[in-house]
Amino acid sequence: MLLTTNNSFHNNSLYSTSIALSGKIASANNSYSQYIGLKEENTLLLEESARLKEKMLNTAVSSSTDDSRINYKARTANAIKSTYNLGNNYIIIDKGTNAGIAPQQGVIGPEGVVGIISHCSEHYSKVIPLIHSQSLVSCKLASNSYFGILKWEGKDDQYAILEDIPNHVGIRPNDSILTRGSSGAFPPNELVGFAIASEKNESTGFQSITVKLATNYKNIDNLYVVENKEKPELDSLLMEIKQ
Numbered sequence: 001m002l003l004t005t006n007n008s009f010h011n012n013s014l015y016s017t018s019i020a021l022s023g024k025i026a027s028a029n030n031s032y033s034q035y036i037g038l039k040e041e042n043t044l045l046l047e048e049s050a051r052l053k054e055k056m057l058n059t060a061v062s063s064s065t066d067d068s069r070i071n072y073k074a075r076t077a078n079a080i081k082s083t084y085n086l087g088n089n090y091i092i093i094d095k096g097t098n099a100g101i102a103p104q105q106g107v108i109g110p111e112g113v114v115g116i117i118s119h120c121s122e123h124y125s126k127v128i129p130l131i132h133s134q135s136l137v138s139c140k141l142a143s144n145s146y147f148g149i150l151k152w153e154g155k156d157d158q159y160a161i162l163e164d165i166p167n168h169v170g171i172r173p174n175d176s177i178l179t180r181g182s183s184g185a186f187p188p189n190e191l192v193g194f195a196i197a198s199e200k201n202e203s204t205g206f207q208s209i210t211v212k213l214a215t216n217y218k219n220i221d222n223l224y225v226v227e228n229k230e231k232p233e234l235d236s237l238l239m240e241i242k243q
Contacts, residue, residue, distance in 0.1 A: 112214030184231035
């Protein structure tokens with residue numbers, strides 16, 4: 001009688017364990033299915049976001065130049081590695097030449113300008129961010145369109161310096177700093193940051209403006225890589241001018 005009871009108890013334990021294991025497997029499968037579903041949904045959202053960004057870029061350009069041509073192509077990418085505390089920082093993204101990425105294309109994030117593509121392989125690309133010793137981007141003041149060169153001094157990942165602004169130009173606190181678009185890497189009027197201080201140099205006649213960068217380089221994730229379809233034409237013209 002005792003043996004029968006023990007066998008019954010043993011069978012019930014095995015049955016309970018089997019149910020628990022089946023439940024865990026079903027739960028894991030469900031979680032995996034949800035993960036795959038979320039990943040696919042996120043991909044679709046990013047693709048839609050790229051289409052909207054592309055439309056915004058081209059609409060902004062056409063409204064400011066009375067030109068309805070579609071000049072810019074926006075592609076989504078994810079940052080898979082990045083630095084912010086080096087003298088020459090970099091960002092690695094998960095898209096390369098197979099996805100249409102090429103050197104000298106601009107990179108923009110949800111908050112503003114991020115940097116420029118410098119090197120590509122088939123599936124990955126390197127971005128030189130604004131917080132790099134060799135980064136030089138032509139920018140302008142939103143309030144009056146005076147322009148200069150944005151450089152990074154290597155001190156703080158949140159700030160850069162806009163140089164070559166004449167001393168007589170008044171600087172409004174928190175005036176937006178925008179791309180000028182002169183190199184073709186970025187469309188004009190993309191947000192770079194905000195003016196927070198200025199220092200005049202009486203000997204040169206120019207002032208340096210401290211810019212609070214719009215992009216938070218400690219939190220780099222989803223990005224847009226921008227292709228200017230007319231950049232080769234612009235580059236060719238600039239080469240002829242230099243010669």
